[in-house]
Structures are given as structure tokens and as C-alpha cells.
Amino acid sequence: GSLISAEERRLRDKKHLDDITAARLPPLHHSPAQLLPIEESIAIQIQQKEAYEAMQAKLAAQKLAERLNIKMLRFEPEGEASMQYREVRDEE
Secondary structure: OOOOOHHHHHHHHHHHHHHOOOOOOOOOOOOOOOOOHHHHHHHHOOOOHHHHHHHHHHHHHHHHHHHOOOOOOOOOOHHHHOOOOOOOOOOO
């Protein structure tokens, strides 16, 4: 076998990859990793944990409602539906 340069090998590998797949990696749109102070990192982790737990609670409530056949309707005591039969008219 003849020795080929690194550039020729890279081009040959790229052509081979083009022959077997059309998949491409998406371009990088973000900046490289940054170091954070430990306090900021902890604050972010706590915020993410709270958001995750809130989402888990919401999903659990939805699953429980589905399992128990409970229909969750929006309750608006001063909303449009209650005002339909309660029209206030000035008598004068």
C-alpha cells in the first residue's frame, strides 16, 4: 500500500461517508462551556429541580384525573358564563 497524506485520507473518508449516508451534524450555535461560580451553579440546579418537580406534579395530577375519569373544567365565578343570566340594567 502506498502512503497517503492526512488531507487525502480525510477527503477519502469524507467521500466514503457521503456515499453511505446523507446525515450531517447540525452546526454549533452555542458558545463553548463556561465556568460558573459554585453559588450560581447551585441556584440554577435548585431552580431546575423545582421546575422539574412542578412538572412531575402536574403530570401526576393529569394521570390521576384520567384514571378516575375526572373532567377538569375551568372555573370562572365572575366569568362570562355566569354573567349571561345576570345582566345588570339601569332602571332609570
